Amino acid sequence: MLRPLEAPLRHLFGPGPSNVTPRILAAGSRPIIGHMHPEMYEIMNDIKKGIQYAFQTENNMTIAMSGSGHAAMECAVFNTVEPGESVLVAINGIWGERVAEIAERSGTSLLGLQTPYKKGRFSLIAIEKHKPVLFFLTHGESSAGLCHPVDGIGDICRKHNCLFLVDTVASLGAAPIFMDKQNIDILYSGSQKALNAPPGTAPISFNERACHKMFNRKTKPISYLFDMTHLSNYWGCDGKPARIYHHTGPVSGFFALRESLAILAEKGLEESWKKHKEVAAYLYRGLEDLGVKLFIPDRVRLPSVTTIAIPEGYQWRELLSYIMKHHQMEMTGGLGPSMDMVIRIGLMGYNCEKRNADMALNAFADALKNCKKTKA
Template identity: 60%
Template sequence: SIMLPVSMPPPQCLKKRMVVPHRYMFGPGPSNVPQRILEAGAKPVIGHMHPEIFEIMSDIKSGIQYLFQTQNRTTFAVSGTGHTAMECAIFNTVESGESVLVAVNGIWGERAADMAERVGARVKTIVAPPGGYLTNAEIEKALSEHRPVLFFLAHGESSTGVLHPLDGIGNLCHKYDCLLLVDSVASIGGVPLYMDQQGIDILYTGSQKVLNAPPGTAPISFSERACRKVFSRTTKPVSFFLDLSWLSNYWGCDDKPARIYHHTGPVTAFYSLRESLAVLADEGLEKSWERHQKVGEYFHAGLESMGLKLFVKEKHARLPTVTTIVAPHGYDWKEITAYIMKTHSLEISGGLGPSVGLVLRVGLMGCNSSKANVDMVLAALKDALKHCHRSKV
C-alpha cells in the first residue's frame, strides 16, 4: 500500500508537557492516592494472563473478602468504575420482565432503577426524603407487595450523606425470596459492614474512595444464593463484558480447569488496587472504622461550632466518610467551592441529584481521614464565608 501525506498534523497541544497540579481531594471522590499506591501502579506492565498477575488477582480477592467480611468465592474486581460494578450486579441478577425494588434515598437509587429498567425489569421504587432513610417496616411492606427478585440499597448515599441502617434487611429480603444488593462505594472501609453476617447477596464498591487507589477498578462479591440465581438464568445477560460466567472464570472463581481470555485486565490498576488493600490490611478494618468515626465526629462538631448545619439530622445516620453541610444561607455554593479550589487547592463539592443546590459535600476518606485535614477544611470554609458574596436577604 502507498503511504499518502496525512491531512491531519500532530496536534500542537500534545507537544506541551502534561501538567497535573497537587490538590487536596476532599470531595466525595476520588481521594488522594498515597505514594505507596502510586508507585505500585507505576510497575511494569506484564501480560494479563501471566501467572504473576493471577497471583496478584488472587491477593486482590483475599483483600476484598477481608474488606467485605465475606467467604464468597465469587469475589473479584470489575475492570471499570463503580458504575460498572452496579451494572455487573444488576445485569447478571435480573432478567427481562422480573420485578426489582429500589430504595431511593439519593442519586444512586435513581441510577440503579434506570439500569434495571434498561434490562426490561419491572422497577418499583420506595423513596426516602433527601437526608432521610427507609425503615425496615417500609421496606418489608414494599417487598411483600412487589415480590421483587432483587432489592437495591445504597449503604453510603454520597449525594445526601446518609449512612443507611442495614440490620435486619438481609433477613427480610430472604423471607420474601429476594436478593439484597448493596452499594458500599462511599462507605466500605470507613464504617462497619459485614457482608455474610448481614445477609448481603451482592456487594460492590469502587477503588477511589476509602481505598485510596486511582479510579478504575470496582470490587464486587456474589453470595451462593446470588450465584444460583445468576447461573440458572434462561437468557444471557445483555452485556458480554459484564457476564458473570466469563468474569468469574477470568478471576479463577469457578471450577473450570483453565482460565480463558475474556478481556485484557488493566494490570497496573490491579497493582494499585492490591496495594490499597494491603494498606488497609496493615491498619486493620476495626482501626480504620474507628478512625473514620472519630474524625467524622470531630468534623461535624467543628462545623456546628462554626454555625453551619448538617444536612442529615440523625447523628447515627451520618456518613463519617462523606459529609453533607446545608448550603450556607445567603451564599452561592458555587462561589464557595470555586473560592476554596482557587485559594486552597482543595476540592469540596456541591450537591448531586436530589441534593443539588441544597448542600456542600466534603469527603475525608482513607488516608485523608485525619484531624489535621479536618482543621484544613474548617479553615478553608471560614475563609470562604469571609470572602464570598453574601446577600442580605
C-alpha cells in the same frame, strides 16, 4: 500535545476520588506484565482475599471489575435479573436513581421506594408486598451524606426469596459492613474512596444464592463485558482448569488496588471504622462552630462524606471556586437530588486525619468570610 503533562497537586476533600498514598502510587507505576501471566493471577488472588476481608465474606465469587463502581453496579443488575422480573430500588439519593434506570433499561418491572433524607430509613413492607427478585439499597449514599442501616434487611429478603444488593462505594472501610453476617447477597464498592486507589477498579462479591440465580438464567445478560460467566473464569472463580481470554484488565489499576487492600488489611477494619467516626465527629463540631448546619441527622450520617446545607445567602459555586482557587482544595456541591442543596466534604482513608479536617475547616471559614453574601 507538545507541552509536558500537567496534573496539579490538590487536596481531594470531595466525595472521591481521594488522594492516593505514595505506596499505592508506587505500586501502580510498576512495570506492566501481561494480564494473563501467572504472576498476574497471583496478584488477582491477593485482590480476591483483600476484598473478602474488606467485605467480611467467604464468598468464592469475589472479583474486581475493570471499571468504576458504576461498572460493578451494572454487573450486579445485568447478571441477576431478567426481562419481566421485578426489582425494588430504595432511592435515598443519586445511586438509587441510577440503579432504577439500569433496572428499567434491563427490561424489568421496576418499583422505586423513596425516602425523605431527614427520615433516613426505608419502610421494608414493600419487600413483603411486592416480592421482587432483587432489592437494592445504597449503604453509603455519597450524594446525601447518608449511611443507611443494613441489619435485618437481608433476613427479610431471604424470607421472600429476594436477592439483597448493597452499594458500599462511599462507605467501604469507613463504616461497618458484614456481608455474610448481614445476609447481603451481592455487595460492591469502588477503588477511589476510602481505599485510596486510583479510580477504575471495583470490588464485587456474589454469594451462593446470587450465583444460583445468575448462573441459571434463561436469557444471557445484556452486557458481554460484564457477563459473570466470563468474568468468573477470568478471575479463576469458576473451578475450570484454564482461564480463557475475555478482556484485557487494567493491570496497573489492579496493582494499585492490591496495595490499597493490603494497607486496609494491615491497618484493620475496626481501626479504619473508628478513625473515620472520630475524624467525622471532629469535623461536625468544627462546622457547627462555624455556624453552618449539617444536612443529615447525626444517627444516619455517613462518616466518609459530610453534607452541609448551603449556608443561607451564599452561592455554593462561589464558595467552592474560592476554596479551589485559594486553598487548592476540592469540595463539591450536591449530586442528583441533592444538587443546589448541599456542599460535600469527604475525608476518606488516607485523607481521614484531624489535620485535614482542620485544613478543610480553615478553607471553609475563609470562603465564608470572603465570598459575597447576598441580602435576603
